[in-house]
Amino acid sequence: xxxxxxxxxxxxxxxxxxxxxxxxxxxxxxxxxxxxxxxxxxxxxxxxxxxxxxxxxxxxxxxxxxxxxxxxxxxxxxxxxxxxxxxxxxxxxxxxxxxxxxxxxxxxxxxxxxxxxxxxxxxxxxxxxxxxxxxxxxxxxxxxxxxxxxxxxxxxxxxxxxxxxxxxxxxxxxxxxxxxxxxxxxxxxxxxxxxxxxxxxxxxxxxxxxxxxxxxxxxxxxxxxxxxxxxxxxxxxxxxxxxxxxxxxxxxxxxxxxxxxxxxxxxxxxxxxxxxxxxxxxxxxxxxxxxxxxxxxxxxxx
Numbered sequence: 038x039x040x041x042x043x044x045x046x047x048x049x050x051x052x053x054x055x056x057x058x059x060x061x062x063x064x065x066x067x068x069x070x071x072x073x074x075x076x077x078x079x080x081x082x083x084x085x086x087x088x089x090x091x092x093x094x095x096x097x098x099x100x101x102x103x104x105x106x107x108x109x110x111x112x113x114x115x116x117x118x119x120x121x122x123x124x125x126x127x128x129x130x131x132x133x134x135x136x137x138x139x140x141x142x143x144x145x146x147x148x149x150x151x152x153x154x155x156x157x158x159x160x161x162x163x164x165x166x167x168x169x170x171x172x173x174x175x176x177x178x179x180x181x182x183x184x185x186x187x188x189x190x191x192x193x194x195x196x197x198x199x200x201x202x203x204x205x206x207x208x209x210x211x212x213x214x215x216x217x218x219x220x221x222x223x224x225x226x227x228x229x230x231x232x233x234x235x236x237x238x239x240x241x242x243x244x245x246x247x248x249x250x251x252x253x254x255x256x257x258x259x260x261x262x263x264x265x266x267x268x269x270x271x272x273x274x275x276x277x278x279x280x281x282x283x284x285x286x287x288x289x290x291x292x293x294x295x296x297x298x299x300x301x302x303x304x305x306x307x308x309x310x311x312x313x314x315x316x317x318x319x320x321x322x323x324x325x326x327x328x329x330x331x332x333x334x335x336x337x338x339x
């Protein structure tokens with residue numbers, strides 16, 4: 038890496054730190070007011086304020102990358118997007134660069150997006166507080182071994198998450214789910230013996246859990262495919278230092294069959310089979326879409 042790349046990365050990091058420090062204080066104050074004063078209209082105002090701060094921070098992040106790096110964000114979408122309706126977003130996952138790619142694609146075009154997080158992340162300094170202030174749902178998942186020993190806990194993880202999602206009924210949100218559950222690598226692909234060329238096996242149970250917790254309010258599905266046309270998957274440092282020339286974010290709208298929100302994935306084998314077949318079809322289409330996007334880039338460059 039050249040000195041120029043290192044200097045660029047350092048400048049980008051400093052600017053990101055600056056806008057983060059500017060926004061974190063007001064966000065924490067509004068989050069505390071919302072937690073300490075159980076007056077619903079005031080809590081809603083604070084929620085709107087916290088999301089406005091987060092969206093402004095994300096817009097600042099987009100501006101920093103546009104001014105300081107040469108990256109072209111090639112965002113394509115086949116449906117109109119709006120900020121007044123909720124969305125469920127599914128995406129492939131290859132790199133930490135995927136997060137800025139989603140910010141570029143959706144910030145201030147849809148409601149502010151949220152991820153389902155592991156409960157333990159709430160204890161991460163500053164980040165955990167920010168997630169809490171933003172009403173990110175913290176999931177508590179029980180292992181199969183735990184449920185075998187404590188069958189009375191069956192269904193409690195879903196109840197906990199459903200209560201956390203009750204706040205989503207007041208304000209529309211965009212919920213993001215990476216179906217693979219981890220970042221793609223060739224090693225993981227071989228280890229899984231994945232039937233897909235460019236994807237790991239999707240975890241149907243995770244998205245079924247999310248859909249059951251959210252209910253039919255999330256019937257609008259945005260199927261996102263992220264492609265790095267340079268051939269290599271860049272790390273976050275490559276983005277900061279200006280070594281990522283282009284990122285394709287392909288968005289396709291889909292309608293979710295209503296019956297997929299109503300079944301019991303954990304205890305109903307027939308419903309589980311139906312849900313897995315639906316996810317497998319989505320993933321086959323996505324695998325083909327990645328091949329198509331890569332081929333179009335090769336033809337254009339050739």
